[in-house]
Amino acid sequence: MSYIDKLNPTQKEAVLHTEGPLLIFAGAGSGKTRVLTYRVAHLIEQGIDPYHIVAITFTNKAAKEMRERITQITAEGDQVWVSTFHAACTRILRREIEVLGYTGNFSIYDTADTTRLIKDCVKELNLNEANYPAKSVAHVISAQKNELISPAEYERTTAGSFREGNIANIYDLYQKRLKAANALDFDDIIFKTVELLRDHDDIRLKYQNRFRYVMVDEYQDTNHAQYELVRLFSGYAQNLCVVGDDDQSIYGWRGANIENILRFEKDYPGTKVVKLEENYRSSQTILDAANAVINNNESRAEKQLWTQNGKGEQVRVYMATNAKDEGAFVAKVVGEEVGRGSAKYNDFAVLYRANAQSNSVEEALVSAGIPYRMFGGVRFYEHMEIKDILAYLKAINNPYDDIAFLRIINVPRRGIGAATINKMQMFAYENGISLSGAMQRAAEVPGLGKKSAEVVKFWGFMMELFHFSQENSVASLIQKILDDTKYVESFDPDLPETEDRLNNLNEFLAKARAFGHDSDDASLGRFLEDVALVADVDNYEASANAVAMMTLHSAKGLEFNAVFIVGCEEHLFPSTQSIENSDLAKMEEERRLCYVGFTRARHRLYVTHALSRLRYDGRVVRNAPSRFLGEVPLQYMVPVNAYGKPKAVLQSAARSTDDPLAGMTSRMAANNKKSDSLNKPRTMKATFDEILSRPAPSRPIPKNKTIDFKIGDMVNVQKTKYGVGEVMAIEPAGADFEVTINYDTVGKKKFMANLLNITKV
Numbered sequence: 001m002s003y004i005d006k007l008n009p010t011q012k013e014a015v016l017h018t019e020g021p022l023l024i025f026a027g028a029g030s031g032k033t034r035v036l037t038y039r040v041a042h043l044i045e046q047g048i049d050p051y052h053i054v055a056i057t058f059t060n061k062a063a064k065e066m067r068e069r070i071t072q073i074t075a076e077g078d079q080v081w082v083s084t085f086h087a088a089c090t091r092i093l094r095r096e097i098e099v100l101g102y103t104g105n106f107s108i109y110d111t112a113d114t115t116r117l118i119k120d121c122v123k124e125l126n127l128n129e130a131n132y133p134a135k136s137v138a139h140v141i142s143a144q145k146n147e148l149i150s151p152a153e154y155e156r157t158t159a160g161s162f163r164e165g166n167i168a169n170i171y172d173l174y175q176k177r178l179k180a181a182n183a184l185d186f187d188d189i190i191f192k193t194v195e196l197l198r199d200h201d202d203i204r205l206k207y208q209n210r211f212r213y214v215m216v217d218e219y220q221d222t223n224h225a226q227y228e229l230v231r232l233f234s235g236y237a238q239n240l241c242v243v244g245d246d247d248q249s250i251y252g253w254r255g256a257n258i259e260n261i262l263r264f265e266k267d268y269p270g271t272k273v274v275k276l277e278e279n280y281r282s283s284q285t286i287l288d289a290a291n292a293v294i295n296n297n298e299s300r301a302e303k304q305l306w307t308q309n310g311k312g313e314q315v316r317v318y319m320a321t322n323a324k325d326e327g328a329f330v331a332k333v334v335g336e337e338v339g340r341g342s343a344k345y346n347d348f349a350v351l352y353r354a355n356a357q358s359n360s361v362e363e364a365l366v367s368a369g370i371p372y373r374m375f376g377g378v379r380f381y382e383h384m385e386i387k388d389i390l391a392y393l394k395a396i397n398n399p400y401d402d403i404a405f406l407r408i409i410n411v412p413r414r415g416i417g418a419a420t421i422n423k424m425q426m427f428a429y430e431n432g433i434s435l436s437g438a439m440q441r442a443a444e445v446p447g448l449g450k451k452s453a454e455v456v457k458f459w460g461f462m463m464e465l466f467h468f469s470q471e472n473s474v475a476s477l478i479q480k481i482l483d484d485t486k487y488v489e490s491f492d493p494d495l496p497e498t499e500d501r502l503n504n505l506n507e508f509l510a511k512a513r514a515f516g517h518d519s520d521d522a523s524l525g526r527f528l529e530d531v532a533l534v535a536d537v538d539n540y541e542a543s544a545n546a547v548a549m550m551t552l553h554s555a556k557g558l559e560f561n562a563v564f565i566v567g568c569e570e571h572l573f574p575s576t577q578s579i580e581n582s583d584l585a586k587m588e589e590e591r592r593l594c595y596v597g598f599t600r601a602r603h604r605l606y607v608t609h610a611l612s613r614l615r616y617d618g619r620v621v622r623n624a625p626s627r628f629l630g631e632v633p634l635q636y637m638v639p640v641n642a643y644g645k646p647k648a649v650l651q652s653a654a655r656s657t658d659d660p661l662a663g664m665t666s667r668m669a670a671n672n673k674k675s676d677s678l679n680k681p682r683t684m685k686a687t688f689d690e691i692l693s694r695p696a697p698s699r700p701i702p703k704n705k706t707i708d709f710k711i712g713d714m715v716n717v718q719k720t721k722y723g724v725g726e727v728m729a730i731e732p733a734g735a736d737f738e739v740t741i742n743y744d745t746v747g748k749k750k751f752m753a754n755l756l757n758i759t760k761v
Helices: 002-006 009-016 032-045 060-073 075-079 085-100 111-124 134-146 151-157 162-180 186-199 201-210 224-233 284-294 323-339 355-368 384-397 402-408 418-431 435-440 451-471 474-485 498-518 524-533 576-580 584-598 665-671 673-677 688-692
Strands: 022-026 053-057 081-084 107-109 183-185 213-216 240-244 272-276 315-320 348-352 372-374 547-551 560-565 601-610 637-639 714-717 724-733 736-743 747-752 758-760
Touching: 002 009, 002 032, 009 032, 009 272, 022 032, 032 053, 032 060, 032 075, 032 213, 032 240, 053 060, 053 085, 060 075, 060 081, 081 085, 085 186, 085 201, 085 224, 085 524, 107 111, 107 186, 107 402, 107 524, 111 134, 111 162, 111 183, 111 402, 134 162, 134 186, 134 224, 151 162, 162 183, 183 186, 186 201, 186 224, 201 224, 213 224, 224 240, 284 315, 284 584, 284 601, 315 323, 323 348, 323 355, 323 560, 323 601, 348 355, 355 372, 355 547, 384 402, 384 451, 384 474, 384 498, 384 524, 402 435, 418 435, 418 451, 435 451, 451 474, 474 498, 474 524, 498 524, 560 584, 576 584, 714 736
Parallel strands: 022 240, 022 272, 053 081, 053 213, 107 183, 213 240, 315 601, 315 637, 348 547, 348 560, 372 547, 560 601
Antiparallel strands: 714 724, 714 758, 724 736, 736 747
């Protein structure tokens, strides 16, 4: 029991409560992983068979950490089922999915696979691709699955709507095509597990009998499908412990429902509630600033973070002239701290609301020779060369996976062109077989002629790889694919990206070798499963001596000695969408995101905002400082100069225009009306207007245009010669929107919504 003595009183209360429903509100940095770990150890110590304990997390990184900690305390810890939601469900489906008409070697489709299959479905239904963009349809289908709505149910709810009726037809065909390919998309992993447990009593009772003690981390991030899954898991004994923080619920845009944690006591009568409010990460001043911001939210359980770490430094606020100056500020502070030996590069993180904001900081770090790592951009497994080799592996593991075969059948080029592929696809469709089935019957495919020999040769090669995979490691299989296809030889040595592609393949091989050494199950299927379920943040290594750059969403769960939050301005953070639509729920989620950002910092927190930003169209926009800064009491903030050093506090009411806290007053006062209505303490001093006023911008802030298109829509930009393109991204850009459009002819182009007339077609 010595480990119990290391806990504070509320942590101990949570660990020792073992029977019945338990809700743990775990504030940022309050030691929730330790509580979960010790609770598992305590259950085992009390005689609970570890076979009957399951702990569910949201990331592989968190699952690995928890598993390692448990096994350090008790030797029996390795018998506890610790995994992510998707990994746990995949494990169950591998064993049980045959009752749903699939086989256990099913493929898991990523976003690119899903998009391609939906495009095929749109064509098959003779619908106009411009009216039903695959990415837009995929978003609708994903939303339905998160709510456990089947194609038939969706069709009933959309009766009378021509467009939604067609999307329902696409959804239905898409699911049929997935099943024919023996494949699931990412949302299906949860959806099908719920279906399995809900509709098959024997299987449900089997797992409820096994999962007698269920623990779920980050419960505030669960969507409806995950909520239902937890309910089904815990039905046997109701020994359900959920841990989370409603103040860190930041994934509403992808289906997370904050009400799941807020209504837990109603869902599970007799719930014991424990609040972990002591923070072990940050200084008290950082926590006071974070508390002041989050206290303005209505939808939250009352709690207040505190620490014994000491008061610490004030939040350092820098007002940049523009985005370039903002980036230079970050580089100067990091360079000076590291240069004098008081910090290492990996002590610092730069956080931003949207990826587009990273450019100026990245350029400044490059110019200063400061190493950095970016997270949240193109995932490693999304690089073309990695996806090609993964497609080979998927096709070997699951011969029904048409999407995988379509990607590799002529990669590298082997004389099987689009016309040949189309003929085989038509033959497969008419005969109700897979593409691999059509390959095996190539001689029967009408019009194939001499090309049938190439198809037969390719199929023979794939069979050779299949037999090789049965006796050899995944790394050896990858090496054989590279060698036999002469994949690397197909690269153009004169292209600058070739070296990166070679490095990526080498890293992929290294990952496969490590998998072979570290995994109890080193099968090809398990390797593909691990790859499919990896998250970008899982690749974050604190030991890498480089500045970390990532979005605020990606930073959740991480911590750093010093944190920069850049672009703290209205229409950037909070976003334009939450401001313009007066959407209280979205604004509260933006505020929670700010709270998450603040509480990533251990010792020092920098926030920056710029007087002006230059957009792609050459126009300068000016945004007021973020309302979230106005919600922080003045005693917790200090203005700093371009090197991050605190400025002397001016006693005069007349302030210079380069004061980074200046000019925040009028906009913040208006934005804080909601705080008054909630009868919460005001965070601003009476003299705030007198001391921190500065002249209004010399030019009016342009009002945002209301756009009538969304990501995935096909649009036409007037005054350009590019024609119709697909909207790939819409980012807040000051008082405007930056729209990224992809054209078949010229690739991706960016436009400002206010500058040109962008119309949906």
